[in-house]
Amino acid sequence: MTALAEPETEIASKAPTPPRDWHRPAFFALLALTAVLYLWDLSASGWANAFYSAASQAGAESWKAWFFGSSDAANAITVDKTPAALWVTGLSARLFGVNSLSMLVPQALMGVGSVALLYATVKRVSGPTAALLAGVVLALTPAAALMFRFNNPDALLVLLLVAGAYCVTRALEKASPRWLALAGVAVGFGFLAKMLQAFLVLPAFGLAYLIAAPATLGKRVLHLTGALAALIVSAGWYLLVVALWPVNDRPYIGGSQDNSLTELVLGYNGLGRITGDETGSVGPSSWGTTGWSRLFGDEMAGGIAWLLPAALVALGAGLWFTRRARRTDPGRASLVLWGGWLLVTAATFSYMSGIIHPYYTIALAPAIAALVGIGAAQLWRRRDDVLSSALLASGVALTVLMTYLLLARQPDWLPWLGPVVLFGGLAAAALILFSGQLPLVTQRGVAVLALVVTLAGTGAYTVATAASTHTGAIPSAGPSTGRGLRGGPGGLLGTSLPGESLTALLKKDGDGYTWVAATVGSNNAAGFQLGSGLPVMAVGGFNGTDAYPTLAQFQEYVRNGQIHFFLGEGMSMPANSGSDVAQQISDWVAASFSATTVDGVTVYDLS
Numbered sequence: 001m002t003a004l005a006e007p008e009t010e011i012a013s014k015a016p017t018p019p020r021d022w023h024r025p026a027f028f029a030l031l032a033l034t035a036v037l038y039l040w041d042l043s044a045s046g047w048a049n050a051f052y053s054a055a056s057q058a059g060a061e062s063w064k065a066w067f068f069g070s071s072d073a074a075n076a077i078t079v080d081k082t083p084a085a086l087w088v089t090g091l092s093a094r095l096f097g098v099n100s101l102s103m104l105v106p107q108a109l110m111g112v113g114s115v116a117l118l119y120a121t122v123k124r125v126s127g128p129t130a131a132l133l134a135g136v137v138l139a140l141t142p143a144a145a146l147m148f149r150f151n152n153p154d155a156l157l158v159l160l161l162v163a164g165a166y167c168v169t170r171a172l173e174k175a176s177p178r179w180l181a182l183a184g185v186a187v188g189f190g191f192l193a194k195m196l197q198a199f200l201v202l203p204a205f206g207l208a209y210l211i212a213a214p215a216t217l218g219k220r221v222l223h224l225t226g227a228l229a230a231l232i233v234s235a236g237w238y239l240l241v242v243a244l245w246p247v248n249d250r251p252y253i254g255g256s257q258d259n260s261l262t263e264l265v266l267g268y269n270g271l272g273r274i275t276g277d278e279t280g281s282v283g284p285s286s287w288g289t290t291g292w293s294r295l296f297g298d299e300m301a302g303g304i305a306w307l308l309p310a311a312l313v314a315l316g317a318g319l320w321f322t323r324r325a326r327r328t329d330p331g332r333a334s335l336v337l338w339g340g341w342l343l344v345t346a347a348t349f350s351y352m353s354g355i356i357h358p359y360y361t362i363a364l365a366p367a368i369a370a371l372v373g374i375g376a377a378q379l380w381r382r383r384d385d386v387l388s389s390a391l392l393a394s395g396v397a398l399t400v401l402m403t404y405l406l407l408a409r410q411p412d413w414l415p416w417l418g419p420v421v422l423f424g425g426l427a428a429a430a431l432i433l434f435s436g437q438l439p440l441v442t443q444r445g446v447a448v449l450a451l452v453v454t455l456a457g458t459g460a461y462t463v464a465t466a467a468s469t470h471t472g473a474i475p476s477a478g479p480s481t482g483r484g485l486r487g488g489p490g491g492l493l494g495t496s497l498p499g500e501s502l503t504a505l506l507k508k509d510g511d512g513y514t515w516v517a518a519t520v521g522s523n524n525a526a527g528f529q530l531g532s533g534l535p536v537m538a539v540g541g542f543n544g545t546d547a548y549p550t551l552a553q554f555q556e557y558v559r560n561g562q563i564h565f566f567l568g569e570g571m572s573m574p575a576n577s578g579s580d581v582a583q584q585i586s587d588w589v590a591a592s593f594s595a596t597t598v599d600g601v602t603v604y605d606l607s
Helices: 020-040 051-063 063-068 083-096 100-139 143-149 154-174 177-212 217-244 261-266 271-275 293-296 300-323 329-353 358-381 386-406 417-433 442-464 500-507 522-532 551-559 579-594
Strands: 515-520 537-540 565-568 595-598 601-605
Touching: 020 100, 020 293, 020 522, 020 579, 051 063, 051 100, 051 522, 063 083, 063 500, 083 100, 083 177, 083 261, 083 601, 100 143, 100 154, 100 293, 100 329, 100 358, 100 442, 100 565, 143 154, 143 293, 143 358, 143 442, 154 329, 154 358, 177 217, 177 329, 177 358, 217 261, 217 442, 261 329, 271 595, 293 329, 300 358, 300 442, 300 537, 329 358, 329 522, 358 442, 386 417, 386 515, 386 522, 417 565, 500 522, 500 595, 500 601, 515 579, 522 537, 551 565
Parallel strands: 515 537, 515 565
Antiparallel strands: 565 601, 595 601
16 A cells, blocks of 8 residues: 555556557547547537527628627627637638538537547556546546537537646646646636636646646746746737727627626626626526535536546545655646646535536536546556555445436436446445455456446436437536427527528518617527528627617617617516616617517517
């Protein structure tokens, strides 16, 4: 047991390296199977999140819309995020046309890339077996399968953060300021994908380097300062460009109340997510109670909790066994990196008071996967040690118990799986305790049994997630069909495509207007825009609570003949704060123009 604390790479150096002709084909097989899982029948989800698909459509038609992340090609208002993820899908739509696959295939490829980068990162410290286990766990995490088959910004965020972890791992080997600066660049571009959430990994990255880099304390601090500068430049250049761009020549910044990207970062889509003070949100009561139990609750557990207890066991075991290691020990440094990532992100998700959705938990998946891979491989190699075998057995037992409890929440779905996993897993855990006394062939059989039962639940749930269609603003993992796109009016968090009659009406003479229509809320606008292929103004932005356009601006657009139709009857869901300009515009339109109904949608002809 004390051998784990000897000099050199205590977490990994004792492990014999598998033959190259074994682990390399296994790695490529992992990537191939991950690609099949994430790409198979991908178009079944249609536009997936139509809010982002519409913005990608706009970016395919207008470079200005692409750069700013506008909801429409006429550049009325942006989405409520920085636009890096839309840069990817917008370019894809330009190259391959505006369709479901051009939106979703890039996400799936980001998933394959994330698995490959995680493998490369873990392998450098803990060997190929641990790396393969980590890659398998990431690929078979339901939240990962959900978001790598969906067009939210989370796929790009995770890819960039795993890239950052790889760069930190390389930097730790020789105290390389260049690799550390590249980590800062990766996180900085992660900010351009999903703002402040990208920064949750920074404490772990910084602490790992500060503790373990083979350089003097002064050089370590200097290198971290340089990496911070690289991060600021890679994230801040876009904020500076937007701030300096003439306001009248760019779209309104969606999600803000004063047309400011800085306000968006610090308010509604930034610190407001932590404090709950989100001007323009639909209400703080929507996001559930805070506390550590949140990750194990009905909303989030199915996406991420399957191997979370095992990851914590692995983290605790690794830190205990390396407690006497030298400062620069790379094995302990990797535990600090992945463990810090997991703990900081989990604590933030557990206690944040603002908007949070279950799919956010994909950000935990790489850390859980890395810790499980590292811990399982190393504890198994030291199974002759009583404490190591006990810890490994406890990890298996906790995982199968968690699997049983999670599957019990859906008793009508594969009702046999939970009991099989539970009894098989408890048997495997018992055998692990005595594995050192078993014949080698039997030991390998025990290892296969333990691997199968611990991955059975999360694997089945992941396959079910990939086999389901997912649309709308809040997708969730698991064996559900999701919400499809239907005709008629949409709503705050869902999108509907217009019927044939309304589509024909919108397209008729549509090219003669800046916006073929206007409607309250971005999801409503997205459906009409994707259906017609023409710009539709999202009055009030995502929630209908942004201060754009003002009533006077809207009236001027109408007088100038820039908007053909107003669709719908106004606010679909009131918010607890923010601007009421959308309601003012809706009231003015209703009082000033006659309404007709087409395919179930109220239509006002503003021409």
